[in-house]
Amino acid sequence: xxxxxxKHAKKTISFYKxxxxxxxPFQILIDGTFCQAALKNKIQIxxxxxxxxxGEVQLCTTNxxxxxxxSLAKDLYGAKLxxxxxxxxxxxxxxxxxxxSECLLSMLGETNPHHYFIATQxxxxxxxxxxxxxxxxxxxxxxTMVLDKPSERSLKHVEAVQLGELVSPSQQLSxxxxxxxxxxxxxxxxxxxxxxxxxxxxxxxxxxxxxxxKPMPQQPKKTDGEKKKRKRNKKRRPAGGExxxxxxSSNPTTA
Numbered sequence: 001x002x003x004x005x006x007k008h009a010k011k012t013i014s015f016y017k018x019x020x021x022x023x024x025p026f027q028i029l030i031d032g033t034f035c036q037a038a039l040k041n042k043i044q045i046x047x048x049x050x051x052x053x054x055g056e057v058q059l060c061t062t063n064x065x066x067x068x069x070x071s072l073a074k075d076l077y078g079a080k081l082x083x084x085x086x087x088x089x090x091x092x093x094x095x096x097x098x099x100x101s102e103c104l105l106s107m108l109g110e111t112n113p114h115h116y117f118i119a120t121q122x123x124x125x126x127x128x129x130x131x132x133x134x135x136x137x138x139x140x141x142x143x144t145m146v147l148d149k150p151s152e153r154s155l156k157h158v159e160a161v162q163l164g165e166l167v168s169p170s171q172q173l174s175x176x177x178x179x180x181x182x183x184x185x186x187x188x189x190x191x192x193x194x195x196x197x198x199x200x201x202x203x204x205x206x207x208x209x210x211x212x213x214k215p216m217p218q219q220p221k222k223t224d225g226e227k228k229k230r231k232r233n234k235k236r237r238p239a240g241g242e243x244x245x246x247x248x249s250s251n252p253t254t255a
Contacts, residue, residue, distance in 0.1 A: 020134035025056035033121035035079035064103035133157035
């Protein structure tokens with residue numbers, strides 16, 4: 001029996017995770033009726049709920065639920081002590097407390113944006129909660145905690161999303177992120193455009209100056225001494241070497 005309850009709970013949790021973006025730690029709003037049933041059936045809420053839901057949880061309540069237990073009979077004193085241990089979520093009824101059922105309904109609104117689980121034994125409250133899509137319900141029956149199956153309102157909401165008639169929470173988040181990215185890109189483009197306009201309106205004064213022509217390197221002038229080079233006349237020697245020269249010099253008439 002315990003294995004079947006675990007499988008049922010796992011299937012229901014995956015439904016809310018996939019279709020309504022529920023994430024750990026699960027936030028569970030608890031009223032006095034659930035604490036009273038847990039005390040009567042000897043159920044340790046803080047220890048057994050994380051095991052049953054197979055994940056981290058945050059147990060919380062509201063100021064209105066505590067005030068309601070304080071105003072009731074002394075038989076609910078034990079339930080009040082249990083409820084005081086949980087975190088208190090701020091509601092809008094601090095000055096004028098409402099009944100716990102009305103306060104919890106106001107915390108959920110029309111779409112349960114904060115992804116609360118509701119743990120209660122109040123039948124009127126459960127019927128009102130089933131009209132809101134995406135609200136997991138917990139209750140105690142036969143000494144065990146039970147996670148109720150998704151309501152018809154939640155199932156119809158999922159069908160409408162699949163047909164394209166509605167937008168799922170995950171799609172809403174993706175649309176918001178796309179809009180934020182587009183806004184950032186527009187801001188960056190506007191800033192770049194302003195920077196470019198500033199550059200075009202205020203040119204650099206140094207760029208307007210005319211470029212100076214570089215002087216051509218002058219070649220050094222040649223001196224008169226270098227122009228007039230000394231020419232050397234080479235004497236041609238007659239053929240025959242030194243002996244022919246001596247013979248010519250001794251017989252000048254033959255020349």
